[in-house]
Amino acid sequence: MSSKQRQFDALVRSLSGDLFRYAYWLCGDEALAHDLVQETFLRAWRALDDLREIAAAKAWLITILRREHARLYERKMPQFADVDEIEIAEERGTQLPEFTGEEGLIRNAMLRLEPKYREPLLMQVLGGFSCEEIARELGITPAAVMTQVFRARQKLKVMLTGDDKGSQVHELS
Amino acid sequence: MNCLEFRRQLGADPQSAKADFLRHRQECAGCAEAHARATGFETTLRRAFEIPAPAQLAESILFAQAKREQRQRQLYRRSAVLALAASIVLAFGIGMRVRAEPLTSMAVDHLREEAATLTLTKPVAAQSVREAFATRGITLVDVPEGVSFVGCCPMGHHLTVHLVMRDNNQPITVIYVIDQRDEARADFQREGWRGRSVPLGSGTLILLAQDGTRFDEVEKTWRAAIGPASGSARS
Numbered sequence: 553m554s555s556k557q558r559q560f561d562a563l564v565r566s567l568s569g570d571l572f573r574y575a576y577w578l579c580g581d582e583a584l585a586h587d588l589v590q591e592t593f594l595r596a597w598r599a600l601d602d603l604r605e606i607a608a609a610k611a612w613l614i615t616i617l618r619r620e621h622a623r624l625y626e627r628k629m630p631q632f633a634d635v636d637e638i639e640i641a642e643e644r645g646t647q648l649p650e651f652t653g654e655e656g657l658i659r660n661a662m663l664r665l666e667p668k669y670r671e672p673l674l675m676q677v678l679g680g681f682s683c684e685e686i687a688r689e690l691g692i693t694p695a696a697v698m699t700q701v702f703r704a705r706q707k708l709k710v711m712l713t714g715d716d717k718g719s720q721v722h723e724l725s
Numbered sequence: 726m727n728c729l730e731f732r733r734q735l736g737a738d739p740q741s742a743k744a745d746f747l748r749h750r751q752e753c754a755g756c757a758e759a760h761a762r763a764t765g766f767e768t769t770l771r772r773a774f775e776i777p778a779p780a781q782l783a784e785s786i787l788f789a790q791a792k793r794e795q796r797q798r799q800l801y802r803r804s805a806v807l808a809l810a811a812s813i814v815l816a817f818g819i820g821m822r823v824r825a826e827p828l829t830s831m832a833v834d835h836l837r838e839e840a841a842t843l844t845l846t847k848p849v850a851a852q853s854v855r856e857a858f859a860t861r862g863i864t865l866v867d868v869p870e871g872v873s874f875v876g877c878c879p880m881g882h883h884l885t886v887h888l889v890m891r892d893n894n895q896p897i898t899v900i901y902v903i904d905q906r907d908e909a910r911a912d913f914q915r916e917g918w919r920g921r922s923v924p925l926g927s928g929t930l931i932l933l934a935q936d937g938t939r940f941d942e943v944e945k946t947w948r949a950a951i952g953p954a955s956g957s958a959r960s
Contacts, residue, residue, distance in 0.1 A: 563784050569778040576776055586779060594793060595788045658773035677740065677767070678774050683738060698737040705736055709766070 563609055568593070570678065577674045578621050580663050588624070592617040614679055615689060623705055661711040669704035672697050690700055731756045739763040742946040826881065828907060829922050832900050832914045832931045835880045835887070842874040842889050849875050857886050861903045863926070869946040890943065897943055898933040900949070905929055912937065926951045 555621045568589055575592075595616050596603075601614055607614035664671060672690065683701070688692040726734075726745040731753070734746050739760070750757050779785075786857050836843075851868040857875045858865050861884060873896070874889035880902065888899040907929045913920045919937035923930040924946055928945050 560790070561787060564790075565783045568783045568786055572778040572782055573774060573776055577774065582779070586782070586785075589782070590786050590789055594790055597790050597794075653774040654769065658770060659776070662773065674774070677771055698733075701738065702733065702736040705770075707767070708770070 673704040734789045845873045867950045900931040
């Protein structure tokens with residue numbers, strides 16, 4: 553086995569789970585998340601020589617995954633579904649074991665969160681990125697990132713408690 | 726850092742390790758309590774994010790990569806074979822084209838390249854003509870008169886003796902191709918030149934001039950000079 557192949561194997565085994573979770577929260581679909589992660593790693597294999605530091609691998613892979621996700625939506629034609637079908641799909645999702653209990657409530661709330669709030673929160677909590685790193689990745693200012701993750705948490709709390717008075721919202725300057 | 730700034734930072738990044746953030750948490754009981762609540766929420770949030778990845782995810786990715794690599798290698802191999810086949814076909818095609826190009830056409834091209842020989846008027850010694858043919862392995866029976874140029878020229882991949890004869894001041898080019906004998910005697914016209922191709926000995930005699938009226942006579946003298954089989958060709 554070549555050293556490149558060994559390095560790739562190690563990356564896949566150590567980071568595919570995290571990447572899958574990231575992809576899932578990005579697109580909200582398990583099968584699509586699986587495809588996204590696979591395509592991300594296949595692209596990463598071709599560009600593996602560009603990876604200078606192994607410590608930066610996760611951020612590098614997430615960047616590839618986000619691009620792949622964006623490409624997917626560029627290619628995807630708008631699909632129109634009957635409103636009844638959407639309700640059934642949501643019901644199915646919420647019946648899964650992962651969507652029951654307290655964590656299930658949060659997961660459902662996460663899927664209802666607008667992408668502009670969900671993604672920076674995802675990068676911070678799941679990716680472990682700092683606000684500066686998220687800002688670079690998303691092409692916005694660190695202050696805007698702080699506002700978005702702040703609001704993301706507040707919105708989640710409101711969705712979970714059903715009471716926006718329970719959360720004190722402090723707007724960021 | 727005051728309480729408002731602390732709460733803002735807490736809402737945006739509860740895991741912040743900034744010195745003033747940590748200091749305020751130690752100094753303010755209310756904010757420390759808020760921090761504890763936020764940390765609890767963060768733990769739940771993190772757990773909620775941790776949905777299980779499909780079993781065999783890593784294996785399926787590695788399998789897909791191995792398959793794609795294998796396909797890529799096959800594609801490279803196939804491309805290499807195709808490229809090789811294409812170059813063989815191309816080389817064969819070029820070879821066939823060279824082989825297929827008629828002597829008459831090559832002779833006209835050669836004459837165009839060596840047009841300066843047509844301007845020479847000084848007679849060449851009979852011995853020089855004999856020597857030129859001898860170089861190509863041919864012993865002349867006789868040497869025709871009126872030769873104003875003689876040279877052993879390559880013509881494409883053929884070996885020739887190239888001569889110019891003058892008749893009433895009109896040049897007639899004579900090219901004897903040593904190593905290829907045409908099937909039949911033929912007159913031709915090409916690029917403004919009149920020509921005649923004559924199988925002679927083991928080669929082909931080609932005559933080229935603006936006017937072919939003297940070809941019969943010139944052919945006759947060269948038939949007599951070369952003979953039916955005048956030795957073997959030599960490079």
